[in-house]
Amino acid sequence: MLGWHDVYNIYCVYSVMNLERYWSEKRNDSLSRKTFVEEKGVKKYLLANFSGTAQSIDIGKSAYTVGDFYRTKDNLKADPNDPGALERAVKEQFDMPQWASVALNRSLAETNMTFMPQTKTCNVYCPWCFVDDFNKNGEKGAGEYFSVSEGIDALEELRKDKTIHVMRRSGGEPLLLPWQWTENLRELDKRGLSKEVYFQGETNLMTGHFIDHLQSEGRLDKNFWNEVAAYDNFGVLCSFKGTDAESHLGAIGFSNKKFSFLEEERWHTFDSMVKAGVDAYPFVYDPNPASLKGFLEKGMGKYGPDFASKTWVFPLKMYGPEKIRLERKGISKADLQARLDEDFRISDDMMHELVPKMTGHEYKAVPRTDVQLKVA
Numbered sequence: 001m002l003g004w005h006d007v008y009n010i011y012c013v014y015s016v017m018n019l020e021r022y023w024s025e026k027r028n029d030s031l032s033r034k035t036f037v038e039e040k041g042v043k044k045y046l047l048a049n050f051s052g053t054a055q056s057i058d059i060g061k062s063a064y065t066v067g068d069f070y071r072t073k074d075n076l077k078a079d080p081n082d083p084g085a086l087e088r089a090v091k092e093q094f095d096m097p098q099w100a101s102v103a104l105n106r107s108l109a110e111t112n113m114t115f116m117p118q119t120k121t122c123n124v125y126c127p128w129c130f131v132d133d134f135n136k137n138g139e140k141g142a143g144e145y146f147s148v149s150e151g152i153d154a155l156e157e158l159r160k161d162k163t164i165h166v167m168r169r170s171g172g173e174p175l176l177l178p179w180q181w182t183e184n185l186r187e188l189d190k191r192g193l194s195k196e197v198y199f200q201g202e203t204n205l206m207t208g209h210f211i212d213h214l215q216s217e218g219r220l221d222k223n224f225w226n227e228v229a230a231y232d233n234f235g236v237l238c239s240f241k242g243t244d245a246e247s248h249l250g251a252i253g254f255s256n257k258k259f260s261f262l263e264e265e266r267w268h269t270f271d272s273m274v275k276a277g278v279d280a281y282p283f284v285y286d287p288n289p290a291s292l293k294g295f296l297e298k299g300m301g302k303y304g305p306d307f308a309s310k311t312w313v314f315p316l317k318m319y320g321p322e323k324i325r326l327e328r329k330g331i332s333k334a335d336l337q338a339r340l341d342e343d344f345r346i347s348d349d350m351m352h353e354l355v356p357k358m359t360g361h362e363y364k365a366v367p368r369t370d371v372q373l374k375v376a
């Protein structure tokens with residue numbers, strides 16, 4: 001006969017199972033369905049309107065918005081006429097322009113500017129998120145629905161007088177609408193732009209089982225991951241937030257520990273990409289120095305030392321949209337920024353110490369474009 005402890009445990013396991021299914025089959029699905037419309041077989045995706053937003057003010061400092069719905073970004077803040085400065089900036093800031101530079105055989109100056117439509121929905125709540133809350137809430141609001149083809153029309157128009165060789169469907173969480181990726185890559189190919197434009201995906205890794213669900217229901221091609229992996233002009237920024245279940249939950253704004261299964265969800269999503277051969281670039285935001293080593297070891301257990309070679313830790317600088325959010329929650333922005341800065345400083349030092357021991361080379365010494373992750 002079962003005791004109350006057994007009954008309670010069964011209840012807990014069942015609840016967690018339900019919560020996992022709820023996450024992939026209900027919550028993500030419901031956000032996804034609200035974020036596209038289908039007209040005569042053509043999907044149109046809800047894009048964020050930048051007009052009058054805190055994000056728009058920031059964009060104005062380094063790049064510009066194109067109308068209300070598109071923007072550009074110069075990833076590297078360095079003199080475009082100084083190749084050495086750009087090379088240094090790749091290591092000191094971001095290496096995304098290098099992915100395109102290698103794939104398209106173009107200079108960093110040519111691949112620095114990125115064209116970015118922004119999906120107006122997300123499934124998590126990172127406290128330091130750079131997007132105004134209403135611009136990722138999955139509600140239409142001032143947003144508008146655009147087809148992928150319309151987005152590439154806007155890119156082509158812009159390319160008439162700007163040097164742009166990179167496009168990124170940003171978010172929000174773009175993988176709530178995975179069709180965006182395949183449609184975008186196909187459309188670029190159809191227009192003869194596959195060798196001209198690198199398409200960069202990005203994800204918070206919270207949609208792996210949702211994608212499985214779409215595939216099992218026949219709503220997404222079973223070869224989705226393999227199809228995107230087959231394009232040479234494609235790579236994905238994979239955003240690991242936090243370095244263990246607890247710091248992950250904090251970094252995505254969840255306080256309920258029942259959502260700890262999202263730790264495995266992110267590895268499942270990442271695994272799906274690596275298994276299919278997608279060029280996946282792991283970034284860590286908001287690391288917990290106490291679990292950083294364990295995080296790298298977990299990744300190495302799955303993908304070998306290449307995981308440590310291909311993982312970069314990134315600093316976070318808050319600048320505006322988070323102000324209202326943090327005030328509402330009674331969180332001090334200065335304290336949060338100080339904690340992020342300190343954790344990053346310690347983690348960056350640790351990466352310089354750990355990576356040589358794990359890989360035999362210095363941290364960031366090998367271009368990540370040279371490292372193709374595989375399941376060990």
Ligand code: SF4
Nearest residue numbers: 122124126129172204
């Ligand atoms: S994953 Fe986090 S940082 Fe990215 S859009 Fe969503 S809430 Fe913002």
